[in-house]
Amino acid sequence: MAERLEKRESSSSLLFIGLAVWVADLLVVFFLPSAFKVGRHELFISIIAVLAVLGLILMVVGFSVRRNTTEE
Numbered sequence: 001m002a003e004r005l006e007k008r009e010s011s012s013s014l015l016f017i018g019l020a021v022w023v024a025d026l027l028v029v030f031f032l033p034s035a036f037k038v039g040r041h042e043l044f045i046s047i048i049a050v051l052a053v054l055g056l057i058l059m060v061v062g063f064s065v066r067r068n069t070t071e072e
Helices: 001-029 032-038 041-071
Strands: none
Touching: 001 032, 001 041, 032 041
């Protein structure tokens, strides 16, 4: 029983971290117009892509861990 609660708690943490990474990604998107003015938009677009993929991976792992705990 304690293992299920621990897995559920870690899955919730992964989901929250993934969501926090997406919020950080939105902050980078907010500053993207200034990057176009300066001419460094490639760097910003690569950072946006990396953060979006990282957040998606964390959320998928969190959902899969949560799904596995409910099946047991």
